[in-house]
Amino acid sequence: MKNLKRILISSMLVGSFIACDNDDDTPVVVVEEEVITTMTITLTPNGVGTPIIMQTRDADGDGPNAPVVSVSGNLTANTAYNGSIELLNELATPAEDITEEVEEKDDEHQFFFQATNSVATFTYNDMDGDGNPIGLSFTLTTSAAGTGTVTVSLIHEPMKNASGVSNGDITNAGGEEDIAETFNVVVQ
Amino acid sequence: MKYYLLVLVLCLINITHTQNCTHTFLGEVKDFHDGTPMSGATVYLETLNKYVAADINGKFTIKNLCNGALVLVISHVGCDTKRIEVEINGDSYKEINMEHHIEELHEIKVSGEAPKKLTKTAQETQLSTKTIERFSALNLGDVLKQVSGVSSINTGNSIVKPVINGLHSSRISVIINGVLLQDQEWGIEHAPNIDLNTAGTINVIKGANALAYSGDAIGGVVILKPKNIISKDSLYGKTIFGAQTNGRGYNVASSLTKTWKKGWFINGQASMKRFGDFKAPNYILTNTGVNTKGFNINTGFKTFEKGFNINYSYLNNEIGILRAAHIGSINDLVDAINSGNPIVIEDFSYDINAPRQDVTHQTLKAEFYKRFKRFGRFQIQYDFQDNQRYEYDIRRNDDDKPAIDLNLKTHSVRANLKLDANTNTVYNFGVHTRYQNNFANPDTGIRRLIPDYDRYDIGVFAISNLKWDEKTNLNFGIRYDFNKINAQKFYLTSRWLERNYSDEFNDIITGSVFGKDIQNGVIDFNASQLLTNPVYNFHNVSVSAGISRKISKNQSILFNYGLSQRSPNPSELFSDGLHHSAARIELGDLRIEQEKSNRFGGTYQLNSSKLDLNLEGFLNHIKDFIQLIPFGTEQTIRGAFPVWNYVQTDALLFGFDLSTTYKINERWNLNNKSSFIKGRDTKAKTALIDMPSFRTTNVLGYTNKRWLNFNASLESEWVLRQNDFPDFNFETLNPTTQQMVLVDISTPPPAYHLLHFRSDITLPISKKTKLNIGLTVLNVLDTSYREYLNRLRYFADDLGRNFMLQIKLNY
Numbered sequence: 001m002k003n004l005k006r007i008l009i010s011s012m013l014v015g016s017f018i019a020c021d022n023d024d025d026t027p028v029v030v031v032e033e034e035v036i037t038t039m040t041i042t043l044t045p046n047g048v049g050t051p052i053i054m055q056t057r058d059a060d061g062d063g064p065n066a067p068v069v070s071v072s073g074n075l076t077a078n079t080a081y082n083g084s085i086e087l088l089n090e091l092a093t094p095a096e097d098i099t100e101e102v103e104e105k106d107d108e109h110q111f112f113f114q115a116t117n118s119v120a121t122f123t124y125n126d127m128d129g130d131g132n133p134i135g136l137s138f139t140l141t142t143s144a145a146g147t148g149t150v151t152v153s154l155i156h157e158p159m160k161n162a163s164g165v166s167n168g169d170i171t172n173a174g175g176e177e178d179i180a181e182t183f184n185v186v187v188q
Numbered sequence: 189m190k191y192y193l194l195v196l197v198l199c200l201i202n203i204t205h206t207q208n209c210t211h212t213f214l215g216e217v218k219d220f221h222d223g224t225p226m227s228g229a230t231v232y233l234e235t236l237n238k239y240v241a242a243d244i245n246g247k248f249t250i251k252n253l254c255n256g257a258l259v260l261v262i263s264h265v266g267c268d269t270k271r272i273e274v275e276i277n278g279d280s281y282k283e284i285n286m287e288h289h290i291e292e293l294h295e296i297k298v299s300g301e302a303p304k305k306l307t308k309t310a311q312e313t314q315l316s317t318k319t320i321e322r323f324s325a326l327n328l329g330d331v332l333k334q335v336s337g338v339s340s341i342n343t344g345n346s347i348v349k350p351v352i353n354g355l356h357s358s359r360i361s362v363i364i365n366g367v368l369l370q371d372q373e374w375g376i377e378h379a380p381n382i383d384l385n386t387a388g389t390i391n392v393i394k395g396a397n398a399l400a401y402s403g404d405a406i407g408g409v410v411i412l413k414p415k416n417i418i419s420k421d422s423l424y425g426k427t428i429f430g431a432q433t434n435g436r437g438y439n440v441a442s443s444l445t446k447t448w449k450k451g452w453f454i455n456g457q458a459s460m461k462r463f464g465d466f467k468a469p470n471y472i473l474t475n476t477g478v479n480t481k482g483f484n485i486n487t488g489f490k491t492f493e494k495g496f497n498i499n500y501s502y503l504n505n506e507i508g509i510l511r512a513a514h515i516g517s518i519n520d521l522v523d524a525i526n527s528g529n530p531i532v533i534e535d536f537s538y539d540i541n542a543p544r545q546d547v548t549h550q551t552l553k554a555e556f557y558k559r560f561k562r563f564g565r566f567q568i569q570y571d572f573q574d575n576q577r578y579e580y581d582i583r584r585n586d587d588d589k590p591a592i593d594l595n596l597k598t599h600s601v602r603a604n605l606k607l608d609a610n611t612n613t614v615y616n617f618g619v620h621t622r623y624q625n626n627f628a629n630p631d632t633g634i635r636r637l638i639p640d641y642d643r644y645d646i647g648v649f650a651i652s653n654l655k656w657d658e659k660t661n662l663n664f665g666i667r668y669d670f671n672k673i674n675a676q677k678f679y680l681t682s683r684w685l686e687r688n689y690s691d692e693f694n695d696i697i698t699g700s701v702f703g704k705d706i707q708n709g710v711i712d713f714n715a716s717q718l719l720t721n722p723v724y725n726f727h728n729v730s731v732s733a734g735i736s737r738k739i740s741k742n743q744s745i746l747f748n749y750g751l752s753q754r755s756p757n758p759s760e761l762f763s764d765g766l767h768h769s770a771a772r773i774e775l776g777d778l779r780i781e782q783e784k785s786n787r788f789g790g791t792y793q794l795n796s797s798k799l800d801l802n803l804e805g806f807l808n809h810i811k812d813f814i815q816l817i818p819f820g821t822e823q824t825i826r827g828a829f830p831v832w833n834y835v836q837t838d839a840l841l842f843g844f845d846l847s848t849t850y851k852i853n854e855r856w857n858l859n860n861k862s863s864f865i866k867g868r869d870t871k872a873k874t875a876l877i878d879m880p881s882f883r884t885t886n887v888l889g890y891t892n893k894r895w896l897n898f899n900a901s902l903e904s905e906w907v908l909r910q911n912d913f914p915d916f917n918f919e920t921l922n923p924t925t926q927q928m929v930l931v932d933i934s935t936p937p938p939a940y941h942l943l944h945f946r947s948d949i950t951l952p953i954s955k956k957t958k959l960n961i962g963l964t965v966l967n968v969l970d971t972s973y974r975e976y977l978n979r980l981r982y983f984a985d986d987l988g989r990n991f992m993l994q995i996k997l998n999y
Contacts, residue, residue, distance in 0.1 A: 033633030
């Protein structure tokens, strides 16, 4: 029975030690690093005129709120626009420039552009070290007047050498979609 | 010999006479447990080399003794022989207690590996060392499928979780060497951190009828025990080496044990496993390599009356997740489902890249037990577990930075008192206490999947085993558990409002987050995040009752009932985030309460010389069953994502498991295992998600002892298509084509049939050394198939043909 007593006492000691092991430290906030909240596409007409801004902005990242998608105005028919893309993570303060990350790892990224109702065609204006397109800089050429959509996708780790991919065909690109946003456009 | 002894004894008596010794020693031999006298015990007087026998009252007398030490060796049928020293000083008396029970000794050499059950009235199956060794290269979930009614839920082929009668993860308790495994077992893609090579036997108990282990194991309990230690002077070991074509890898496990007659023992065990990319029949499964390292040290002292044991084990598992299963959006998922082939197929490699898991589990255990005369056995155990889980995702910048970094520390103390003085009525009482701390490292730069929390558990139980008569056993048990969870969790404010938590939970908000600053005590819904302190107290009661009865010489029946309650786990309460491998957002719910299971089981057993049959049926009604099901979609910059919510419903599961062996003759035998299960959501009136389909395996076995103990078997594994499934398919907009496409996440894959071949021979090398060589071919026909319960079934086929060679050396 002596042993039993000893055991009980030691177990109580262990128990009290455990009970004291309680730290109420406030956890550290995590600001999401991997998220792209904002994509801003600036379309500058080759001739004169104000740039058209297409933007998607998801202020809560992967949270429940849907991104706000906006197009600042109508596009002019039969016009070539210089396009440039800026990516931000606005959850961080100050906002983190994801464009730089894409530039640094340009061989691992590619933008794809599609239009419905043939409202526009696209050509790449930049290339990575292997001579494959990236799409941070591109040309959008509008066709005759009409309405349709423009979809911009960013693929991480695409197979750039797969058939058609370097021409902007997303079909065989594989990889993972980091962005897939559709903008409604009016060409007039 | 007898004559020789007699002469010797006479001589000795002669010597004692010459010393003129006249003292008398009276001994009384009694059963240790209940104090009943043991007649017929043989007493050997070692110092005098003389034999006497105890009379009907267990008494014996030795006359004409001199003062000094007297060594007695007492033996009795069914008891361990006992050697004691008595100091004779005048006329002396001593009570000698013999251990009439054999369970503690583990010294009985079991021939034919008769399974030893831990319960009397539960649906229990034991897997032998031989079966476990055959699966040395595989996982716990693979070997458990040898039990009818146990299937597995997989993430690829290396993350295999056991499913018992349709239930898995938090609903199953795994106990290894007396330690209740705490390794973030709530996650479907978290495989149990167990090195199969440390197990001597595995017992599977279906349902929550093993209250001495845990109260909330609604699905069942898996108990792994190390190989028994034999108290004699001995040194023995075992080495298993395996090589296989699929994965082009090897596994090696080796153990060495030194034992001493007095009861001391030390055992060391180490194992390694290294595989590269596995292969489906038509393609390489890129990034599915495995790298496992583990070791285990066990030492202690063990006799019938008392003993202790200290154990440390280390296991590190690095597992690659199929590269093609990492997707960024729902369009990627649709592409994967529709393409039928993995999107990434590269050449074979041993590299394990992201996505991958790297999990280290360490256990330290100290255990002590003592038996008290005519009373019972007391046991106390302390164990500490440290589980470090890293999960690496494909990241834009830095694949070497984990996306998940969770550290779970668990301390537990368990005390147990078993009153077995009366073998017909055995009582077992116990107290389990546990403290747990989960730390989610913020350095990942990704919001925590589950939060930091402290958890406190206290459980008390009382179990009685009654032997009603020679044929009937009764069991009744009751257990109470208290669980307290104290968490610190950040919510996106938008999520908090979307969940409508502001209606009832604003009192748990402790701060508001602006940028990286936490403003304590402020509740501001303009903040980006809110810091909360959810605290839960759960009170759970579990009851178990069972009866088993032998109805004839070779038939018996068993009925049992189990009531058990399970508190929600941290993922069910707090889960909050995007799951890349599934392209879905998984959300816990603060409102989730315990689930409550009422399970009825019945078993019919027939053991005849030719036919062994075990038929088990069960019906499990689970009130407030917690399940993860699709709810809707949420729009992000990557397109729409399905949202899966943890919700509660009422579930009814029922089914039967059949296991039969028919001995055709000395050499040939047939074995069948079949299991059928249905799971219904009784509220939604649909099938339950992720229920195993009907499965039947037939094995034709051949044994010939004369050909070097040759065994061969051909196994046919036939799995039907799950036709009873809830339809959670939905449509999404394909941004490229601007058309709606179907996301078919529900339709189960077709039925499949696989053939497996196994064979082995045993060569005796010396008297103590045996060499066993085994050749196994899994999926002989290289059949392409997908399993409904494999989470990667959308992305790739299961494994193709695999030749496995195993060399086992016992020495």
